[in-house]
Amino acid sequence: MQKGIHPVYKECVVKCGCGETFVTRSTKEKILIEVCSKCHPFYTGKQKFVDTAGMVEKFQRKYNWGKTKGAADQPAAAAPAGAAPAAAAPSAPTPPQAQA
Numbered sequence: 057m058q059k060g061i062h063p064v065y066k067e068c069v070v071k072c073g074c075g076e077t078f079v080t081r082s083t084k085e086k087i088l089i090e091v092c093s094k095c096h097p098f099y100t101g102k103q104k105f106v107d108t109a110g111m112v113e114k115f116q117r118k119y120n121w122g123k124t125k126g127a128a129d130q131p132a133a134a135a136p137a138g139a140a141p142a143a144a145a146p147s148a149p150t151p152p153q154a155q156a
Contacts, residue, residue: 068082072092094100115121 063083070087071077073090074095076094
């Protein structure tokens with residue numbers, strides 16, 4: 057090998073998002089990772105959502121799917137004695153029906 061053209065290869069601390077740390081060798085001093093062998097679903101056998109958690113719920117809240125809003129779900133607001141009744145709000149879109 058020629059001298060002076062290769063990077064310095066030294067010990068490196070790797071830190072995972074789950075809190076696990078281990079030492080290896082690299083040209084960097086510190087490496088930050090999101091998923092390691094202690095928390096990766098392939099190695100643990102457990103299902104774990106890293107980035108997509110809450111996306112389905114966010115979609116359902118945005119389009120009011122999955123829940124039907126009715127009088128039982130919402131508490132009745134106390135109207136002042138002389139106030140006229142409020143106009144009804146437009147109904148939420150209904151989810152498409154599954155084909156049999």
